[in-house]
Amino acid sequence: MGVLPEPIEELLESALVGELTVIDEQGRPVTHPLIPLYDGERIYLTSSVLFSKKLEHIKSNPRVSLSISDPKAVNVERFRRATIQGDATVDDSDLHAGWERKVLPLWRVKEPAIDFFLGKRVALPLFFERGIIEIRPRRAFLWEDGRTDLPPQVFEPVEAGR
């Protein structure tokens, strides 16, 4: 069992896309569709340097939220929607291989074709220079059946003993 409630973990482990919202330099929200990865404690996303504006925004303001909202992008028995707020850090100490060590195993489980694309690294070298976004969940919201017209359940992550 991880730090988040089981239904939210199930969504995170299945979702092929989530919406990461960061705050830009003028304090406005900017949302990016990204593939979320989860190891039971932290949520990971990666971003190519080609699309690295979001990394700059996180470095300036680490507060983020991540929504899982698309029923087509998740493969779960009972569809729900969730949003996780948290504090993010950017690991760009090794753009070339850091993400391969840290998140590729999780990514591979969700999107096996990543190995095929990684084999074509020579064709898109900058795409595979990637920073890692690591989110420490702070609060989570869950909407049963995806019904956001009903109030969400609110959870604080279980951090005790970790």
Next chain:
Amino acid sequence: MSVGMPLLQDLEERFTHAVVAFLGDDGYPMSVATAFSVQPERGVVVLDTVAGEAASPPEDREVNVVFSHIRPQPGQGYDERRYVSFWGRLHRTDGHLELVPERVQHWDEQEMSFFEFSERGVPQAHRYMDQLSKETGRPVKPRLSAGWLFLRATRLPFLSATFVPVALGAAVAASHGEWHWWLAILTLIAASCVHLGLNVANDVFDTASGVDQANVNPTQFSGGSRVIYYGLLSMRQMVLIMLGFYALGTGIGLYLAVSRGFWPLFWIGVAGLFISVFYTAPPFRFVHRGLGEICVALGFGPIMTIGAYYVQAKAWSWEAIYASLPVGILIALVLYVNEVPDRPADATAGKRTLPVRLSKRTVIAAYAAAVTVSFGLVLFGSVFGVIPRPAIVALAAIPLALPVYRGLQASYENPYALMPAMAKNIQLHLSAGLLLTLGYVVAIVANHISSSPPAFLR
């Protein structure tokens, strides 16, 4: 008026739900999905309200409303990626929330390929890595393994363009009774070095002139190696690699000239080097003047073929020159078709290639005409004995020209859809050249086996 008007028209068909993101009172962003409809005539997105205090979007600050779509492909990933992102303020009306978009960002991979989308991000990548370099005090640059980097920087697979005329020249000489395998290998190495020097020089001058920066549609076959533009190698490193290849090619060429007849091989080498260097280099910049195809046809046709012949036979040969013409035309057509997707960037940078100068119709008609001439020369030459009759087998490559012709007609404006046609066009040159050489080999073997082989094998 809403800035997103054109995008509103079919928003309901393209997306199933909206995600509203806003900055909460606690300083954390909040994002929540909701149903939506569109009133395009009013330029308004109508959102269903969201329950719960923490999740309910506010009216007193700017929100970001995002529509995102993917189609999962189990085991492979996903396709049909698209998103539309609106910014503006919400207004509560009749139990709903209305947004009149004030700013918009969007991408649909069916309108702009992922490759182009990525290319447009290169300046941001450089900004990020430059900033990171300043923060860390160490240079942060993209990397590739040495092998891949060499392959990419030199565009090694294009060496087939050199292999074909050198093999053909040596085969013509062998059919005349002159064959020295080690000289053939040295010729191939020298010609390959000049070719790789040309490839690297092309990148050096294209980066310096701004062509690479202007091109957002590079493909596997066009747009150069881009190693300087991407920051994988510096301009200085590429210049050194270029000089190294030219020096090695020139050195081997001089050795061959000294040992096999100085002045003829010297002038052949000078002609090849001159074309190679000034293909993109000032002051001539032949490719910028629409002369690239002629340069490539000469360099990878008659010059390399007669050079390879002379090294073997120490003599001139009209037959070698004739045999090189179809190969020269076909390799020029490789460049010609590969220039089609580059033409907007080439035009921007003042590189007035033939596809920049000519209309689509003329470009395609000229392609068909040039292929006809190329194979017409093979047919005429083999029927009338200018080249050995078995060389007629090169006509078997003709079917490869058809998908190129059709690809040009169907995908002239779409660089990535044109890639299969570009690949087939390279195969066309390689196949025709190798079959032509095979024709010579068959004739040589037939003559070797019998003192009087049948006419169709001579």
